[in-house]
Amino acid sequence: MAHLDDILPELLLGTVDPSARQAAEQHLAGCEQCRAEVVRLSPGVEGLAALVVPSKPPPGVLARVVAEMEGPGRFARFSEKVAAFFDLTRERTRALLESLSDPDAWMPGPVEGVQLMPVETGPAKSGMLAAFVRLAPGVRFPRHTHHGHEWNLVLEGGFREDSGNEVWPGELLEKESGSAHDFVAIEGPACIAAALIDGVTSFD
Numbered sequence: 001m002a003h004l005d006d007i008l009p010e011l012l013l014g015t016v017d018p019s020a021r022q023a024a025e026q027h028l029a030g031c032e033q034c035r036a037e038v039v040r041l042s043p044g045v046e047g048l049a050a051l052v053v054p055s056k057p058p059p060g061v062l063a064r065v066v067a068e069m070e071g072p073g074r075f076a077r078f079s080e081k082v083a084a085f086f087d088l089t090r091e092r093t094r095a096l097l098e099s100l101s102d103p104d105a106w107m108p109g110p111v112e113g114v115q116l117m118p119v120e121t122g123p124a125k126s127g128m129l130a131a132f133v134r135l136a137p138g139v140r141f142p143r144h145t146h147h148g149h150e151w152n153l154v155l156e157g158g159f160r161e162d163s164g165n166e167v168w169p170g171e172l173l174e175k176e177s178g179s180a181h182d183f184v185a186i187e188g189p190a191c192i193a194a195a196l197i198d199g200v201t202s203f204d
Contacts, residue, residue, distance in 0.1 A: 003034055004024055085196065086119055100117070109134075141182055141183050149199065152194070152195050154173075156190065159191050161182070180204070
């Protein structure tokens with residue numbers, strides 16, 4: 001390996017990737033010239049670090065960040081997608097997304113660990129079965145056949161179909177009439193998805 005002149009500053013600043021760091025450390029163990037260069041550069045790097053003045057975030061920042069990540073407002077980024085998905089107004093969509101954090105808004109689903117929140121769609125989706133579906137981590141939604149189209153828009157967590165296909169937040173899964181599958185909620189936060197069925201579904 002050549003000498004480390006080109007990456008020593010980054011190495012001392014801790015900005016090189018782990019594999020490059022490991023190779024550099026192995027080189028340093030056997031290269032006196034590069035070790036001497038590290039000793040020469042270290043005071044300058046330490047001086048740069050001393051110039052950085054720690055700043056205290058404004059009051060309430062942490063609480064707001066946590067609320068955005070875990071509170072009712074965490075689904076706001078999907079407002080436009082959900083509004084179009086169910087053909088709803090922005091105001092109605094916002095209220096629905098906030099209600100996803102309310103345990104009392106959910107009803108038991110077809111199997112243990114699955115919950116449903118029925119949705120009244122707008123006129124463009126009239127006649128379709130619409131709901132939010134919540135699956136606890138590791139819970140399997142039973143195998144079923146679609147007699148009509150089905151769409152699932154994941155908002156949180158994720159699920160894995162029996163085919164191995166995984167669907168994550170912001171992704172839309174469409175199943176055609178005649179298709180069949182089952183899926184399991186991936187470990188992590190509960191899987192929450194918006195679901196639309198144009199037709200009926202039969203469980204195997």
